[in-house]
Amino acid sequence: MRGVSLLIGGLVLTFLMTLTIAVGAQSPAAGPDPKKVKNPVAASAASVTAGAAAYKKYCAFCHGPAAAGEGPLAPKDSHPPNLTDAKWDHGGTDGEIFALIQNGAGGTSVMKGFKGKMPDTDMWNVVNFLRSLGAKKTS
Numbered sequence: 782m783r784g785v786s787l788l789i790g791g792l793v794l795t796f797l798m799t800l801t802i803a804v805g806a807q808s809p810a811a812g813p814d815p816k817k818v819k820n821p822v823a824a825s826a827a828s829v830t831a832g833a834a835a836y837k838k839y840c841a842f843c844h845g846p847a848a849a850g851e852g853p854l855a856p857k858d859s860h861p862p863n864l865t866d867a868k869w870d871h872g873g874t875d876g877e878i879f880a881l882i883q884n885g886a887g888g889t890s891v892m893k894g895f896k897g898k899m900p901d902t903d904m905w906n907v908v909n910f911l912r913s914l915g916a917k918k919t920s
């Protein structure tokens with residue numbers, strides 16, 4: 782009897798440990814809530830200028846040279862949105878815009894993530910650049 786309960790105890794312990802590892806492994810992948818992520822790059826003139834350069838290189842052909850939407854080379858029927866207004870389909874805090882640039886809009890969207898294609902600092906610079914054009918924050 783004693784052997785059996787020890788065995789069961791061992792199994793329960795193993796199960797609990799596996800569960801802890803599984804849950805622990807999951808949280809970093811989920812990452813912090815983008816809404817709560819603060820912009821680590823001050824909106825200095827240098828940051829806005831760097832953001833404008835990155836925008837021109839990577840984003841303008843789709844979102845338009847003035848970021849008003851519908852750039853000249855946007856894929857047919859993709860309708861890249863205006864990035865200077867107060868309408869944000871994917872959230873309008875600095876952290877949410879950053880996360881969208883990093884990960885893309887998901888699914889079959891032509892808006893792909895730029896993770897690994899440009900440094901994180903440049904993504905924040907682009908956020909600062911869009912704000913300088915009048916892009917409104919939403920919470």
Ligand code: HEC
Binds near residue numbers: 891907
């Ligand atoms: C190939 C075309 C294309 C390129 C290149 C592109 N985008 Fe997009 N972008 C889109 C489209 C289309 C959407 C709409 C996606 C959706 O809502 O499903 C979008 C959506 C977005 C959104 C979300 C807007 C909202 O209303 O929430 C942001 C922010 C954004 N893009 C920023 C950028 C930035 C910054 C770059 C350059 C680093 C960039 N995009 C490059 C096509 C593009």
